[in-house]
Amino acid sequence: MKIDLLTTLREKNPIAFNISNFVTVQDVANGINALGASPIMSEEKNEAEAMVQMADSVTINLGAFTEQQLTQIETVMTFANQYHKPIVVDPVAVGAVHYRLERCNELLDQKKVAVIRGNAGEIAALAGVDWQSKGIDAGEGTGDLVETAKKLANQYHCTVVESGKTDIITNGDAVIRVFNESDLFKLHVGSGDMLSSTIGCFVGVEDDYFEAAQTAVVVFDVAGEVVAKSMSQPLAGSFGPRLIDELHLIDPKTVEKYANFE
Numbered sequence: 677m678k679i680d681l682l683t684t685l686r687e688k689n690p691i692a693f694n695i696s697n698f699v700t701v702q703d704v705a706n707g708i709n710a711l712g713a714s715p716i717m718s719e720e721k722n723e724a725e726a727m728v729q730m731a732d733s734v735t736i737n738l739g740a741f742t743e744q745q746l747t748q749i750e751t752v753m754t755f756a757n758q759y760h761k762p763i764v765v766d767p768v769a770v771g772a773v774h775y776r777l778e779r780c781n782e783l784l785d786q787k788k789v790a791v792i793r794g795n796a797g798e799i800a801a802l803a804g805v806d807w808q809s810k811g812i813d814a815g816e817g818t819g820d821l822v823e824t825a826k827k828l829a830n831q832y833h834c835t836v837v838e839s840g841k842t843d844i845i846t847n848g849d850a851v852i853r854v855f856n857e858s859d860l861f862k863l864h865v866g867s868g869d870m871l872s873s874t875i876g877c878f879v880g881v882e883d884d885y886f887e888a889a890q891t892a893v894v895v896f897d898v899a900g901e902v903v904a905k906s907m908s909q910p911l912a913g914s915f916g917p918r919l920i921d922e923l924h925l926i927d928p929k930t931v932e933k934y935a936n937f938e
């Protein structure tokens with residue numbers, strides 16, 4: 677895990693192009709802006725090429741897309757591949773909604789992506805492994821999480837980040853587990869979306885996407901854990917804004933002190 681990437685990110689202030697969902701777009705924009713990136717969102721196909729050319733990375737969140745937005749997403753991903761800009765995909769609820777799974781499979785079959793970040797239910801669905809997802813949540817299953825994540829990474833030759841109490845990061849061969857956590861993440865809708873877009877920021881400044889994903893996960897998880905530990909009452913409503921504050925404040929020393937991974 678390259679802790680220096682946090683400093684690099686802040687020096688470079690990468691432009692992080694995000695196709696977000698209407699539920700969590702504000703938290704995502706403020707979260708990664710506070711961290712040190714420069715977010716830009718767009719839903720317009722006609723400006724797709726300009727957006728991609730300008731951006732250092734592209735994060736595609738499939739949280740609430742319409743048919744028209746899907747056309748824009750395909751266009752953006754095509755340009756991103758053409759201009760060699762790394763793509764992070766967040767396959768929201770593909771384990772619960774078959775339509776989403778089909779569309780996401782098509783995108784992944786046709787375009788090259790750097791990182792897929794999802795919860796256990798989403799990663800299992802994409803890997804074709806049995807699991808009971810529940811809406812946007814991970815749901816229940818008995819499969820081996822590490823093997824499932826590796827299978828998906830090998831399927832698409834990309835890095836996979838499978839989030840949960842322990843986060844699993846794999847390139848299909850090597851595996852890193854991040855143990856930093858807080859129950860409050862689950863009480864804040866969009867924690868996962870923020871994590872995916874944080875990964876988007878780091879792949880914008882580091883060509884080794886496996887390394888970039890590790891740093892992103894550790895920084896994000898430590899930030900949440902530090903916030904949770906500092907709250908006298910662990911309340912869902914205050915966690916979101918405090919997490920954004922901590923993404924602003926967090927420094928390499930804090931990350932080094934609390935990081936818990938192997």
Ligand SMILES: Nc1ncnc2c1ncn2[C@@H]1O[C@H](COP(=O)(O)OP(=O)(O)OP(=O)(O)O)[C@@H](O)[C@H]1O
Binds near residue numbers: 796812813
């Ligand atoms: N059971 C848990 N206990 C502690 N932390 C968790 C737990 N599950 C997830 N997290 C943390 O929450 C963050 C988001 O991961 P999660 O798996 O909840 O994403 P998600 O399901 O896509 O969330 P959302 O749909 O709300 O965006 C990660 O940083 C992860 O470490």
Ligand SMILES: Cc1ncsc1CCO
Binds near residue numbers: 699768812865866
């Ligand atoms: C609640 C919700 N519904 C669609 S997207 C989203 C935010 C979590 O991804």
Ligand SMILES: [Mg+2]
Binds near residue numbers: 768769795868
């Ligand atoms: Mg999610």
